Amino acid sequence: MVQESGKRKKPNILVTGTPGTGKTTTCTALAEAIEFHHINVGELVKEKNLHDGWDDELDCYVLNEDLVCDELEDVMEAGGNIVDYHGCDFFPERWFDCVVVLQTDNTILYDRLSRRGYKDSKLSNNIECEIFQVLLEEAKESYQEDKVIGLKSDTIEDISRNVATLTDWVRNWPCPSQRCGKRGRPVEEILNSIKSGTAKHKEGARRMEASESEEGEVPQRNxxxxxxxxxxxxxxxxxxxxxxxxxxxxxxxxxxxxxxxxxxxxxxxxxxxxxxxxxxxxxxxxxxxxxxxxxxxxxxxxxxxxxxxxxxxxxxxxxxxxxxxxx
Ligand SMILES: Nc1ncnc2c1ncn2[C@@H]1O[C@H](COP(=O)(O)OP(=O)(O)OP(=O)(O)O)[C@@H](O)[C@H]1O
Structure with missing residues (x-):
């Protein structure tokens, strides 16, 4: 990974990957570990109406890229952000110092998305996207290749390892006057608090709970x-x-x-x-x-x-x- 110290005092990290690969869970834990700002673009789009309406066929909002970029420009300039989104080619390249692509085994991802009740076409689109590594390829096409890193996200241990790796990277990022990431809580402690619902960032906890409570309800695979x-x-x-x-x-x-x-x-x-x-x-x-x-x-x-x-x-x-x- 390239370590780039521009004007920013802290780096910005983009965490991308197919839906269900664990972006929000990972970002929640990472944000708490290094005390960075977690920006969940999907949530932001809904909250601030940064979209062009709802697409019934695709079952999602049609994101307005210009509105999203305008909304984030100042925040990104300051640094210290972890951006979480299942796409990466419309953000300005200069925003990010590290682009993480989370990757999950197809069978595991299938089970996670089935639990969410995704309809067949949405499910197959996402599984296909993961199989063909669409996000990894998109990241490599859109950013300097040595800024892009693919990380496996099949298990809780993977999340823990990924958060530790990224925490280390942030702490070693050469910023002008000080070390960048404040030393936060140990990763294992943060993951436990996400699981028990006492995490600062409720979204990760909600998703982890949902995943565990619905265990065993995986529909028959195609x-x-x-x-x-x-x-x-x-x-x-x-x-x-x-x-x-x-x-x-x-x-x-x-x-x-x-x-x-x-x-x-x-x-x-x-x-x-x-x-x-x-x-x-x-x-x-x-x-x-x-x-x-x-x-x-x-x-x-x-x-x-x-x-x-x-x-x-x-x-x-x-x-x-x-x-x-x-x-
Ligand atoms: N590495 C992992 N090990 C175990 N469970 C995981 C892992 N990653 C994610 N999960 C579980 O899978 C589900 C989806 O995770 P999460 O919501 O973080 O994915 P996402 O990539 O942010 O999805 P989306 O793009 O739709 O927001 C959650 O219930 C989460 O607890």
């Missing part, structure tokens, strides 16, 4: 298949075959994302997993058909390598991977 292939024609053939067999089919957004220009308009921006569905719908119309592609496009493994997944309610979870590479 069957999920992933096919890795280099060409669109193979994708189409496999889709047709599995559609005949009664599977619901989703398409990998990352392949589409790479094959089209990234929209600058916030409404069309796919940076949030919730936006992926509409983005996918729009971009799938823009992607050239197989016949319209150049030879390079037809068999470009980087463009089409990961292609689609299937969901079905009838069978337990399977992940089947076919890897097919042209040399």
């Amino acid at each position: 069957a999920t298949f992933f096919f890795y292939h280099p060409c669109y024609f193979l994708e189409d053939a496999l889709k047709a075959l599995f559609k005949c067999l009664g599977f619901q089919i989703g398409t990998n957004t990352r392949a589409h994302k790479r094959s089209t220009m990234k929209p600058s308009n916030s409404e069309e921006n796919p940076s949030t997993p919730e936006n992926n569905a509409s983005y996918e719908q729009k971009t799938s119309q823009d992607v050239p058909s197989y016949a319209e592609q150049s030879d390079d496009q037809k068999c470009s493994t980087s463009q089409n390598f990961v292609s689609f997944y299937l969901f079905s309610h009838q069978i337990p979870l399977f992940i089947i991977t076919f890897q097919y590479i042209y040399f």
Whole structure:
């Protein structure tokens, strides 16, 4: 991680990742450990109406990126903030000294999101987003790579380790006159207080409680298949075959994302997993058909390598991977 001391006396940290990877829980503990300001962008958007209304299809607010950036500009300049959001490409790069991407095992994430009662399309969009590491890639594209760090967030121990790592980083951040993060409470103590509901930051406690009280209520998992292939024609053939067999089919957004220009308009921006569905719908119309592609496009493994997944309610979870590479 790069340690950058500009005018700010304290660094700013961005914690991003697919919904459910533990951003809020981690940020709550970290904010308490180093006495930084935790900014949950999702909550801020609701509180201050920094959105363009509710999207029924995506089941979320349509965030207004300009309003969010205007709202945060002064606070970010001061430093000492931990920003928590499931997207990262619309914030000014200069705001952050460290960008953390939390990552969770797909099965664990599936269970966490199912407990939240996410509807099928929202659930599959988010799982897909995690499988294809959309947020990690977005972070690497949007920030200097050595500022970006991916951290595993499967267990409470992972949170504890991540908070300790980040606390150490903040304390060693070279600020002009003093050490940056004040020495707060030990991480384990903070996590215990989050679990027991006595934490200063109630949001983390609420989420942890919700997760534990609903244990055992995980619905039957869908069957999920992933096919890795280099060409669109193979994708189409496999889709047709599995559609005949009664599977619901989703398409990998990352392949589409790479094959089209990234929209600058916030409404069309796919940076949030919730936006992926509409983005996918729009971009799938823009992607050239197989016949319209150049030879390079037809068999470009980087463009089409990961292609689609299937969901079905009838069978337990399977992940089947076919890897097919042209040399
Ligand atoms: N590493 C972890 N170990 C165990 N449970 C976790 C972990 N991370 C998160 N959880 C639990 O998973 C649920 C989701 O966590 P949390 O709300 O922090 O995720 P999030 O990434 O902030 O989600 P969102 O983006 O939707 O706000 C919570 O109930 C939380 O207690």
